[in-house]
Amino acid sequence: MTILLNRAALVDGIQDSTPQPRPLAGFGHLLRFMVRRDRLRAPVWIASIVGLIAVSAASVVGLYDTTAELQEYATLAQADAALKAFAGPGYGLDDPTLGAVVMNETLVYTFIVVALMCMFLLTRHTRAEEETDRAELVRAAVVGRQATLVAAVVWVAIVNVIVSIGLAVSLLAFGLSLTGTLAYSVAACGVGMVFIGVAAISAQVASSARAANAATGVVLGVCFLLRAVGDLGTGWVTWLSPLGWAQSIRAFADERWWVLIPIMFAAGGLTYGGVVLSAGRDLGAGFFEQRPGPVEASRRLSTPLAMAARLQRTSLVAWTTGLALLGFFFGIVADQAEQMLESEAIAEFFEQVGVGTPTELFLATTVLMLALTASGYTVSTVLRLRTEELAVRAEPVLATPVSRRTWMMSYLTVSVVGTIVVMVVSGLAVGLGSAAQLGEVDQVLPVLGAVLAMVPALLVLAAVAVALVGWRPKWAPFAWAGVVISAVSGLLAETLELPQWLRNISPFEHVPAMPAASFELLPTTILVLVAAGLTVAGLTAVNRRDIG
Amino acid sequence: MSTAISLRNVVKTFGPTRALDGLDLEIATGEVHGYLGPNGSGKSVTIRTLLGLLRHDSGEVQLLGGDPWRDAVALHSRLAYVPGDVSLWPNLSGGEIIDYFGRLRGDLDKDKRDDLIERFELDPRKKAGAYSKGNRQKVALVLALSSHAELLLLDEPTAGLDPLMETVFQECIHEVAREGRTVMLSSHILAEVEKLCDRVTIIRHGRTVQSGSLDDLRTTTRTAVTVSTDNPVDGLETTKGVHSVRTEGGTLRFEVEEAALGGVMNHLASFGIRSLVSQPPTLEELFLREYGDNLTVEQVE
Numbered sequence: 001m002t003i004l005l006n007r008a009a010l011v012d013g014i015q016d017s018t019p020q021p022r023p024l025a026g027f028g029h030l031l032r033f034m035v036r037r038d039r040l041r042a043p044v045w046i047a048s049i050v051g052l053i054a055v056s057a058a059s060v061v062g063l064y065d066t067t068a069e070l071q072e073y074a075t076l077a078q079a080d081a082a083l084k085a086f087a088g089p090g091y092g093l094d095d096p097t098l099g100a101v102v103m104n105e106t107l108v109y110t111f112i113v114v115a116l117m118c119m120f121l122l123t124r125h126t127r128a129e130e131e132t133d134r135a136e137l138v139r140a141a142v143v144g145r146q147a148t149l150v151a152a153v154v155w156v157a158i159v160n161v162i163v164s165i166g167l168a169v170s171l172l173a174f175g176l177s178l179t180g181t182l183a184y185s186v187a188a189c190g191v192g193m194v195f196i197g198v199a200a201i202s203a204q205v206a207s208s209a210r211a212a213n214a215a216t217g218v219v220l221g222v223c224f225l226l227r228a229v230g231d232l233g234t235g236w237v238t239w240l241s242p243l244g245w246a247q248s249i250r251a252f253a254d255e256r257w258w259v260l261i262p263i264m265f266a267a268g269g270l271t272y273g274g275v276v277l278s279a280g281r282d283l284g285a286g287f288f289e290q291r292p293g294p295v296e297a298s299r300r301l302s303t304p305l306a307m308a309a310r311l312q313r314t315s316l317v318a319w320t321t322g323l324a325l326l327g328f329f330f331g332i333v334a335d336q337a338e339q340m341l342e343s344e345a346i347a348e349f350f351e352q353v354g355v356g357t358p359t360e361l362f363l364a365t366t367v368l369m370l371a372l373t374a375s376g377y378t379v380s381t382v383l384r385l386r387t388e389e390l391a392v393r394a395e396p397v398l399a400t401p402v403s404r405r406t407w408m409m410s411y412l413t414v415s416v417v418g419t420i421v422v423m424v425v426s427g428l429a430v431g432l433g434s435a436a437q438l439g440e441v442d443q444v445l446p447v448l449g450a451v452l453a454m455v456p457a458l459l460v461l462a463a464v465a466v467a468l469v470g471w472r473p474k475w476a477p478f479a480w481a482g483v484v485i486s487a488v489s490g491l492l493a494e495t496l497e498l499p500q501w502l503r504n505i506s507p508f509e510h511v512p513a514m515p516a517a518s519f520e521l522l523p524t525t526i527l528v529l530v531a532a533g534l535t536v537a538g539l540t541a542v543n544r545r546d547i548g
Numbered sequence: 549m550s551t552a553i554s555l556r557n558v559v560k561t562f563g564p565t566r567a568l569d570g571l572d573l574e575i576a577t578g579e580v581h582g583y584l585g586p587n588g589s590g591k592s593v594t595i596r597t598l599l600g601l602l603r604h605d606s607g608e609v610q611l612l613g614g615d616p617w618r619d620a621v622a623l624h625s626r627l628a629y630v631p632g633d634v635s636l637w638p639n640l641s642g643g644e645i646i647d648y649f650g651r652l653r654g655d656l657d658k659d660k661r662d663d664l665i666e667r668f669e670l671d672p673r674k675k676a677g678a679y680s681k682g683n684r685q686k687v688a689l690v691l692a693l694s695s696h697a698e699l700l701l702l703d704e705p706t707a708g709l710d711p712l713m714e715t716v717f718q719e720c721i722h723e724v725a726r727e728g729r730t731v732m733l734s735s736h737i738l739a740e741v742e743k744l745c746d747r748v749t750i751i752r753h754g755r756t757v758q759s760g761s762l763d764d765l766r767t768t769t770r771t772a773v774t775v776s777t778d779n780p781v782d783g784l785e786t787t788k789g790v791h792s793v794r795t796e797g798g799t800l801r802f803e804v805e806e807a808a809l810g811g812v813m814n815h816l817a818s819f820g821i822r823s824l825v826s827q828p829p830t831l832e833e834l835f836l837r838e839y840g841d842n843l844t845v846e847q848v849e
Binding site: 131207208292293294295296297298301302303304307310311391392393395396397398399400401402403544545546547548 | 596599601602603620621622624625627629631633635636637638639640641642643644645646647648649651652653654672673674675677688701
């Protein structure tokens with residue numbers, strides 16, 4: 001021991017007599033540790049994103065296999081505001097190639113999922129760690145002030161590059177051109193790098209991991225909207241958004257490589273900003289100081305239900321606002337449904353929804369998409385039960401005269417009521433959007449009926465989560481499988497040619513496609529009964545297990 | 549005297565681990581009972597079982613005359629709990645959290661709450677996310693001590709408190725005891741247990757190894773004696789109840805069981821005692837004896 005100490009002192013003495021600040025000390029160890037922690041998570045992200053884009057590309061390749069069909073798509077896309085807003089201005093559609101169509105159909109979605117992956121991973125290793133006591137232990141070791149952030153940036157950047165390579169390989173496998181493929185994956189990689197930078201700054205500025213992700217999410221949403229506005233006509237607005245720059249690389253359509261320059265500057269500048277901010281910040285502190293809270297609790301905060309509502313308040317407002325905006329946008333473009341149906345591909349997509357006028361079918365699809373998105377709120381709110389239990393916050397509550405049933409029902413109630421609020425508000429937004437565009441309010445009530453008809457299917461997903469939390473709490477995250485199965489079955493069933501029995505697993509498969517179809521009592525009743533049965537099972541099982 | 553808590557031969561397993569392995573525990577109504585054991589010996593598991601959060605595999609558990617698993621909700625209105633690991637909602641203020649629990653228990657006493665907040669020097673406006681470990685502990689103490697519950701289950705309640713706050717805590721427990729309420733105090737701080745507790749139970753590996761009043765425990769253990777005599781002492785090693793005899797520079801040291809103390813003193817007197825020091829065991833020694841590495845050796849003997 002003495003010898004070791006002396007040797008260390010000797011080495012120090014030779015190098016320098018004054019201690020160095022070494023802001024990056026421990027970088028290598030931290031990086032290896034992050035790789036170890038993500039040994040499952042990172043491959044899942046990579047496989048999911050590459051898989052998702054590969055499936056989408058496969059569906060495009062399958063649908064448009066003749067020049068005539070490509071031309072048909074191009075004509076439609078160039079005329080359609082909705083497609084422009086979601087997919088871009090339609091580069092390369094004057095003389096459409098398969099690559100250009102794949103790019104138009106998938107590139108913006110790729111940007112979003114890649115940005116989300118970078119955001120979640122970066123926050124996980126930085127801000128989220130600081131919320132635990134672990135970060136303190138780590139920082140107390142020989143670890144520099146900026147080492148954690150820099151290691152996280154490097155690690156997420158590596159994952160991001162692997163995703164891009166995966167995308168390139170899968171696009172090449174479909175026989176698309178090398179240059180276009182390169183532009184496509186480099187653009188996606190660039191967006192990832194920019195959002196690593198945004199997340200790095202959010203992690204310094206926000207005072208919690210949730211707030212950091214919310215801030216980055218808002219930036220992503222604004223970037224998406226700016227490029228949507230730009231692509232719809234006000235071209236210069238596109239240039240305010242990094243997503244716009246990346247999209248303007250014109251993959252498969254006469255590539256413009258110079259747009260990589262602003263992307264590189266943005267990614268580098270934002271990341272550098274985050275690293276600089278991290279140097280001057282207290283561990284665990286945000287940029288904004290927390291305001292003090294009230295001395296006493298409000299009179300209402302006296303039941304587990306009131307507490308659950310209070311804790312989920314911000315989340316509910318965020319989901320409602322987001323889905324209302326999405327719904328309003330769908331409402332505005334609903335009148336273009338007639339044109340869209342001229343495309344065989346889109347007609348085929350609508351056929352899986354049901355029979356009706358094009359506008360009705362479009363609205364039914366919109367309602368389905370809103371419901372599938374809202375299921376994220378429904379399930380995550382019920383799963384807060386498990387979060388509370390794992391954080392040992394459930395234990396003191398259950399040590400008061402509060403039964404386990406009451407405790408579980410509190411979050412289930414917030415989930416169900418919140419789901420109804422989200423669906424009704426976003427349904428109204430769809431109706432108002434179409435009313436604003438068409439100048440008539442005919443669609444408001446039918447859409448309202450349609451969103452309410454979706455609620456029983458959402459109840460089933462909530463009840464699955466309740467059953468898992470009650471019966472096998474360790475399996476609780478598998479409640480998300482219900483959401484994934486429903487989404488795949490609802491949106492990709494035709495493309496993937498799923499057998500009917502598989503589609504029937506999704507509760508949404510049994511909801512009538514209102515307003516195209518009319519309301520049906522029997523399936524709705526069955527869904528409600530299934531939800532009730534699973535809930536009772538969960539509430540019974542929770543009384544038989546250990547807490548914690 | 550009625551019984552507040554009674555566990556008989558209780559077993560609780562987690563997979564292959566036997567967290568409680570035939571545990572016995574008896575706490576009378578109105579006593580302050582110290583519950584001692586090293587880390588991982590099953591103290592928290594015992595308390596969670598008493599709260600009906602964990603279901604024991606076998607044995608009998610009684611709490612305030614009821615079954616803590618079956619009657620959990622009804623029993624919980626008669627007790628207050630301070631968890632070993634205090635975890636609070638980060639974006640709620642300490643004051644809000646105290647009130648919330650007071651209302652869940654149904655006995656929020658505003659005057660008592662304000663008084664305790666002042667005595668523990670807690671800032672109730674601060675968000676829980678900004679509290680230090682000690683301050684989170686204070687929140688848990690205020691919300692438990694402001695209740696009128698007849699039983700307090702405290703799992704290492706002073707972990708993280710400074711000595712001043714520890715004194716405040718001890719005052720509070722004395723007050724609770726004067727009111728005739730029952731306290732189960734799991735702790736590592738032996739001086740605190742010595743000051744506060746009427747009786748203690750010591751557990752190890754999920755089993756009770758000692759239980760009784762502090763005086764009782766002292767008599768079952770040995771007194772350390774250091775003596776110097778005019779003539780060399782012999783025959784001591786073979787005397788019943790005498791252990792660890794050794795000579796160090798003319799003074800003799802040994803340990804003797806309480807029952808043999810009188811006989812040994814008579815025996816020593818015949819050699820001409822010059823000086824004699826005898827020390828009753830402190831709780832610390834009791835504890836170390838139960839947990840020291842030499843325990844297994846002595847058991848073999």
